[in-house]
Amino acid sequence: MVEYVPCEDIDETNICAICLEETKKDESIVKMSICNHHYHEKCALATLNTKEECPLCRKNIEKDLEIIKHFKNKEYSCSSSKYSSD
Numbered sequence: 001m002v003e004y005v006p007c008e009d010i011d012e013t014n015i016c017a018i019c020l021e022e023t024k025k026d027e028s029i030v031k032m033s034i035c036n037h038h039y040h041e042k043c044a045l046a047t048l049n050t051k052e053e054c055p056l057c058r059k060n061i062e063k064d065l066e067i068i069k070h071f072k073n074k075e076y077s078c079s080s081s082k083y084s085s086d
């Protein structure tokens with residue numbers, strides 16, 4: 001399952017794999033379950049509309065993306081922290 005994670009829970013460097021900018025606490029971050037790479041939610045949705053693979057490791061992340069889109073449709077106005085369950 002894909003996770004919405006608070007930024008402080010991400011180890012390594014807090015860099016979005018897509019835009020290569022730093023991820024900040026108040027931004028929605030998504031982490032791919034298949035490879036554990038993370039991106040801004042907006043970057044994931046924008047870039048991965050055209051290709052469904054991780055820009056870093058080229059793994060197929062189609063299933064994770066479907067979950068992200070599902071979340072977006074369901075609770076569009078909510079912030080990322082609401083998605084984390086315990």
Ligand SMILES: [Zn+2]
Binds near residue numbers: 017018019040043
């Ligand atoms: Zn980004």
Ligand SMILES: [Zn+2]
Binds near residue numbers: 035054055056057
């Ligand atoms: Zn990856």
